Amino acid sequence: MPEGESDTAIVENFADHFLDKINKIRDALASFEKFTPDHKEVPCFGMFEELTQDEVKKIINHLQTKYHAN
Numbered sequence: 001m002p003e004g005e006s007d008t009a010i011v012e013n014f015a016d017h018f019l020d021k022i023n024k025i026r027d028a029l030a031s032f033e034k035f036t037p038d039h040k041e042v043p044c045f046g047m048f049e050e051l052t053q054d055e056v057k058k059i060i061n062h063l064q065t066k067y068h069a070n
Helices: 007-029 053-061
Strands: none
Touching: none
């Protein structure tokens, strides 16, 4: 903690720092066109199959435990 500054001043400086960052990001993004994704038809799920606990455990155990960046 910086010496000589009150807790209130430290908190206010911290908040000001991040508000400044947010405002800079917003200003930088203001020049970009608004993104509108293409409309895609997505099938609607009308029925789900019930899974047993063992099936769920098997699925979970086969998931990767780490994210690997390419």
